[in-house]
Amino acid sequence: MSLNKTLVDMNYLLKEAPREQHFITGAQAMAEAVKRASCDMAIAYPITPQSEVMHLVGDIYAQGHIKEYYRAEEELGTMSAIAGAARGGVRMFTATSGPGLLRGLEAIVSWPGHRIPCVLGVLTRVVNAPLSIQPDNIEMAYLMHSGIVMLHAENQQDTFDMTLAAFAITEKVDVYIPVSVSTEGFFVTHAKGYVDMMSDELAFTECDPYKAPVPAMDNEVPPARIQRDAPVQKSNFMSYLIHSVWQQEIWDCNKRAMKYIYEYLDGPIEVTNPNAKVMLVASGCAAAQAREANRYAEEEGLDVGFVKVRAIRPFPTDELNAALAGAECVIVPEHNIIGWLSKEVKAAIPNGGIVVEGPRVYGGMTLPVELIMTEIYDALGMDSLVLQA
Amino acid sequence: MSLNYMIPASKFKRYLPKDYVELVDYGPFGKEYSEVGTKNMGKYKELVEEHPMCSGCWMAYYIKIIFAALPNPEDTVTIGTAGCGRLAISQAAVPFIYGNYGDQNAMASGITRAFRLRFPDKQKDVITIAGDGGMMDIGFSMTMHAWFRGEKFTTIMLDNEVYGNTGGQESGMSVRGAVLKMSPKGKNFGKMPAMQLAITAGCVYVVKMSPTNINKAAKAIRRAIFAARELGPTFIHAYTSCNIEYSIPTPDVFRDAKEKEKGRFAFEEFMTDEAKELFTVVEAKKKKKVS
Amino acid sequence: MSKKITVGPVGYMPQSAPSMGVELSPEGKALLYGNIVEEEEAMRDAAKALLTMDNPTIFPGPMVLWDWKEDVAEKSGAILDLASEIPGCKIIPMPDYRPKYPKIDVKAEINPNHPNLTILDNKIKACVFIGVHCHYANLTLRMIRAGTACYTVAMCAEMGHEEAMASIRDVHAADVLRFRDIIIEVRNELGIEYTTTMPPENPSLPKEDWGSLTPSDYGEYRSLIMSKKGEHVTAVE
Numbered sequence: 001m002s003l004n005k006t007l008v009d010m011n012y013l014l015k016e017a018p019r020e021q022h023f024i025t026g027a028q029a030m031a032e033a034v035k036r037a038s039c040d041m042a043i044a045y046p047i048t049p050q051s052e053v054m055h056l057v058g059d060i061y062a063q064g065h066i067k068e069y070y071r072a073e074e075e076l077g078t079m080s081a082i083a084g085a086a087r088g089g090v091r092m093f094t095a096t097s098g099p100g101l102l103r104g105l106e107a108i109v110s111w112p113g114h115r116i117p118c119v120l121g122v123l124t125r126v127v128n129a130p131l132s133i134q135p136d137n138i139e140m141a142y143l144m145h146s147g148i149v150m151l152h153a154e155n156q157q158d159t160f161d162m163t164l165a166a167f168a169i170t171e172k173v174d175v176y177i178p179v180s181v182s183t184e185g186f187f188v189t190h191a192k193g194y195v196d197m198m199s200d201e202l203a204f205t206e207c208d209p210y211k212a213p214v215p216a217m218d219n220e221v222p223p224a225r226i227q228r229d230a231p232v233q234k235s236n237f238m239s240y241l242i243h244s245v246w247q248q249e250i251w252d253c254n255k256r257a258m259k260y261i262y263e264y265l266d267g268p269i270e271v272t273n274p275n276a277k278v279m280l281v282a283s284g285c286a287a288a289q290a291r292e293a294n295r296y297a298e299e300e301g302l303d304v305g306f307v308k309v310r311a312i313r314p315f316p317t318d319e320l321n322a323a324l325a326g327a328e329c330v331i332v333p334e335h336n337i338i339g340w341l342s343k344e345v346k347a348a349i350p351n352g353g354i355v356v357e358g359p360r361v362y363g364g365m366t367l368p369v370e371l372i373m374t375e376i377y378d379a380l381g382m383d384s385l386v387l388q389a
Numbered sequence: 390m391s392l393n394y395m396i397p398a399s400k401f402k403r404y405l406p407k408d409y410v411e412l413v414d415y416g417p418f419g420k421e422y423s424e425v426g427t428k429n430m431g432k433y434k435e436l437v438e439e440h441p442m443c444s445g446c447w448m449a450y451y452i453k454i455i456f457a458a459l460p461n462p463e464d465t466v467t468i469g470t471a472g473c474g475r476l477a478i479s480q481a482a483v484p485f486i487y488g489n490y491g492d493q494n495a496m497a498s499g500i501t502r503a504f505r506l507r508f509p510d511k512q513k514d515v516i517t518i519a520g521d522g523g524m525m526d527i528g529f530s531m532t533m534h535a536w537f538r539g540e541k542f543t544t545i546m547l548d549n550e551v552y553g554n555t556g557g558q559e560s561g562m563s564v565r566g567a568v569l570k571m572s573p574k575g576k577n578f579g580k581m582p583a584m585q586l587a588i589t590a591g592c593v594y595v596v597k598m599s600p601t602n603i604n605k606a607a608k609a610i611r612r613a614i615f616a617a618r619e620l621g622p623t624f625i626h627a628y629t630s631c632n633i634e635y636s637i638p639t640p641d642v643f644r645d646a647k648e649k650e651k652g653r654f655a656f657e658e659f660m661t662d663e664a665k666e667l668f669t670v671v672e673a674k675k676k677k678k679v680s
Numbered sequence: 681m682s683k684k685i686t687v688g689p690v691g692y693m694p695q696s697a698p699s700m701g702v703e704l705s706p707e708g709k710a711l712l713y714g715n716i717v718e719e720e721e722a723m724r725d726a727a728k729a730l731l732t733m734d735n736p737t738i739f740p741g742p743m744v745l746w747d748w749k750e751d752v753a754e755k756s757g758a759i760l761d762l763a764s765e766i767p768g769c770k771i772i773p774m775p776d777y778r779p780k781y782p783k784i785d786v787k788a789e790i791n792p793n794h795p796n797l798t799i800l801d802n803k804i805k806a807c808v809f810i811g812v813h814c815h816y817a818n819l820t821l822r823m824i825r826a827g828t829a830c831y832t833v834a835m836c837a838e839m840g841h842e843e844a845m846a847s848i849r850d851v852h853a854a855d856v857l858r859f860r861d862i863i864i865e866v867r868n869e870l871g872i873e874y875t876t877t878m879p880p881e882n883p884s885l886p887k888e889d890w891g892s893l894t895p896s897d898y899g900e901y902r903s904l905i906m907s908k909k910g911e912h913v914t915a916v917e
Binding site: 115173174176211212213214215220221222223224225226227228230234238241242244245246248249251252255256259 | 693694696697698699703704742743745746748775776777778779792793794796797813814815816818819822823826827838839842
């Protein structure tokens, strides 16, 4: 690193290093995390609303915090170049959103199988058509079955901490698959919030490409005759079997990431009032609104609890089961039309019938706390219209 | 020193399979080009031996030339994509990356930059080898943009004028009128001007050829690699017929390559002034060494 | 202690050990049949398997086969010391990770894309993997558990392997030698008399018998030695 930084491990960086409060946007928070990550290289492609993240990452490249940066031709080119560079043994970052994520998806879904460690920012946006640039996190649904580790940030502080932690998690020998950090476009990326940050003279220990479950493709590490991603497309049982165990390995890596989510981020969920009759379960921006609804409910003396889901993959099935064991109704507010989180929660608990699928907003609509309150009143058998009036 | 990663631990040498021991003892790694190279093919342990290509495959023959021509095989990474070529390339004793469809030049952009970051004082050659479909159709944007960006690696297109591996469909490099799968009434546009595109996009050294002369083919490959190290992107457009899809009887494959050499694959070489200067220096050095 | 991970064959479609709830052991501990135990306990069980089961074999991987790092010489020496104390032990290397084309020589090597071919052909019932990158080790160990009856020991320089019957983590040369000592100890306990013997060298290595060569041995260069029209070759030199 050209700037004289003090390199420290992630535990020190996240938990012990003194922090100062700043008032910054989510996009700035993500870039500030990259600044402290000893990231070697970032590849950018413009799209709204993530473009600001990659502009800012360009700025920190110009300031010398990262070593290499360029604007690629489009997202498939970006994501493919990341797969090349990561094989060459450097620490990588990029960010995208909505349609960009889908354009790069062919490369992205192959990253885990190729054992590519990198951090992907996903600043959520509507998927066309009709064309829109507004927040809506439906693209996360497409990532959920790719094998990639997925974190979902509620606010600017989460965006900062999760992005930093992601750099450590992705390079763990028993993980070594990409980690994505999603947060809602505009609502978080363009809004300012308080973020406690450590000094930017500190940075995460540099990447060691030889502490890896696969050889770096750099002609420095054996074997010589190597193709890391073996061609196994022959039509015989052995080819099928190697592909099956390979796929299993990716999901095992995903599973192994959980212990690091505990280590760096205090676990995959945060629970308030776990034994309540009505539980709110939400992630990302919806969690901020659900948190607020929970506060309203508390003020009104209602028996309501709240679970914020930080990790979408690996999905916290055991943790949710413990937190929702006493619930009679589970409300899952979301920023997308298909309700990917409510479906996950439904499938995770034995009594999925208690899950209320909603409220949901999409297409850029905001999620008023009142929508969540209405569901709470319904669940408690109260006449919501009268109460709200 | 990179060579270490292919030298057996002394205690284990007698436990390694013969193939690997021979590769180290009699292979081209760490040797002068004059001792190995295309001129000595058959006399040393080559990097590509067994491969699953069709009998009479001109592409397999050219791939053997590529690997025999490498100036620095122990510090070379090859990148390819779906297609017949990678069936042979993946058998070579050189690291090979097989990514997604047509992504080879984007992948190479990333890894070339990574190498320059990590090994500023060491030369590591990156070569993408893909077919006409992978380079000019599905990978077109990534191929062109890598050239526009001036990425310093070598691109080799194995042009068999058809999608051979998927069963003989029309490609952008098929000739006008060719009746192929997906062009049942004949292709209604001509070959894409790959060489001109490469020159326009900023390649510093571009060759179009039908590789009927092994040493001439090797010279072009080596020039492309030398120029990519110092100056910028380089491109070789080589005719590597598909004798299956174009029904060329095996004994006639060479004759067909010769014919193409007189026609649309007549030898053409483009180089910038800087490249020309570089070759004068590099090739003079070589001659001096030999004498 | 219930065994979570046992000697196979576990069947057509193996379930991965992590998906069965097995977790990697913390530093200083080992895994034995999927359970976290003291290293010595795992090593003793592994030693017993290697001493009592048929055709014990050590599979060294690329990281110990090639001289790429300073510690390789020491580690490779230790591995040979270990092998020399196991009666009838063979060394079959895993030199790289590419599937073998056109056909693997199962007496000479093992490959992570089809490891069971080597295990089955050589009737190996106990083996040690060392120096293999973790990704390929996990694939290999799982495929062996799926389709063969082989006790697997993983000696890993990193965090170990859930799929192995015995998994030792953070292995350096000294740990290999400690395992060798445990082998000797267990061997004496079992009353097996043995004098230290080096494993046989790779069977693919012996010199070719040039006298029995036929033109077909020359593959694609065959045409170079074929007789010309009208020429009669009666003997091959």
